[in-house]
Amino acid sequence: MKKITAFAPAxxxxxxxxxxxxGFAIDQxxxxxxxxxxDTQELKLADIQGDGGKLPFEAKKNTCSVAIRAMLDHLGSDQGMDIYLEKGLPLGSGMGSSAASAAAALVAANTLLGTPFSKEELVPFxxxxxxxxxxxxxxxxxAPSLMGGFVLIRDYNPLDLIKLPVPLGLHCTLLHPHLELNTADSRSVLKKQISLKDSTVQSGNIAGLIAGLFLQDFQLISRSLKDVIAEPSRALLIPGFYELxxxxxxxGALGSGISGSGPTIFVLSPDKEIAIMAGKVSEQIFEKMGLDVDVYISEVNDKGAYVLE
Structure with a gap:
């Protein structure tokens, strides 16, 4: 094979x-x-669609080519490749747009080279x-875009990834108001230090959330979906967050939070019916504020990135 197309989820x-x-992956x-x-030794961005002309064609600045270059350098390869990117995710949305591009590029390139790496091994690139x-x-x-499902990053040095179970019936509603927030801006509002009290509360909630996933305990998941570190600062950048x-x-939804750095908001629900209701309620809230919003209803994608053709 000399040409492969891959898909990576939000x-x-x-x-x-x-x-x-x-983090966790979304379907579709x-x-x-x-x-x-x-036949060259270069990585070339041959075409980019769906980005409104905003993404760079320069190989050192595009996430697709940077990820592939990291993989090729690890292999000691100077194989040249042409890259065609089709964006299905809005930029600056909080839905892992840059990650999905990198993940899809890596899966396609890895397959072209005979699959020297597992999807988990592609994460560092x-x-x-x-x-x-x-x-x-x-x-x-x-990590979740490549591997699918819920993924816990237990440590970064060395990288330690754990794929977690997904409770049967769990659905996500993604709400993307038509705002753009840069990750750098969203990180700039975060507190540089946190109190011992907040650290303790946050530790209990992440432990409870992971336990809830393993036990398929929706009520435990609901009680644990609380962020006392990043959300209080970032929520101020998203109109209607607390009303929603x-x-x-x-x-009957389990809870909600900011997806990534925002402005997208996620809602977890115990079934599809409640997930759909959450989307309709949210549309009404944003409509009152004069904001358009895109609504996506999805199960958790346990497959991750994969080859299409």
Whole structure:
């Protein structure tokens, strides 16, 4: 094979209390990347669609080529490739847009080279791409986009990834108001220090959330979806955030939070019916504020990135 197309899904990072260490993948929504071998020793961005002309064609600045270059350097290979990116995710949305591009590019290129790496082994290369996208090589988007499901990053040095179980019936509603927040701006509002009390509360919530996933205990998941570190600062950047939270709790949703650095908000529900209701309630809230919002209803994608053709 000399040409392969791969798909990588959108992701929700942080998942409230799991700041920088937890994320999960969404179904259907994501990016496609086609990679073709060429006879040069260069990585070339041949075409980019769906980005409104905002993404760079320069290989050192595009997450697709940066991720592939990191993989090729690890292999000691100078194989040239042409890269065709089709964006299905809005930029600056908090849905892991840069991560999905890198993940799809890596899966396509890895397959072209005979699959020398597992999807988990591709994560460090995708993290290199995240550095140029948002200034930090976090794995809470790239790991679930590649591996699927819920992924816990227990440690970064060395990288220690744990794939967690997904309770039967769990659904996610993604709400993307038509705002754009840069990751760097969202990180700039965070407190530089946290109290011992907040650290203790956050630790209990992330432990409770992980236990709830293993036990398939929706009530425990609901009680644990609370972030006392990043959310209080970031929520101020997203109109209607707290009104939405109160509304979705009244219809039986498990909880909500900011997806990644925002402005997308995620809602977890115990079944599809409640997830759909959460979307309708949220549309009404944003409509009152004069904001358009895109609503996506999805199960958790346990497959991750994969080859299309």
């Amino acid at each position: 992701t929700v990072a942080n998942v409230s209390c799991g700041f920088d260490i937890l 929504l994501g990016d496609r990347v086609t990679v073709a071998l060429n 995708a993290m290199e791409a995240e550095k140029i996208a948002c200034g930090a090589g976090h794995a809470d988007n790239v 939270r109160e509304s979705i709790q009244s219809i």
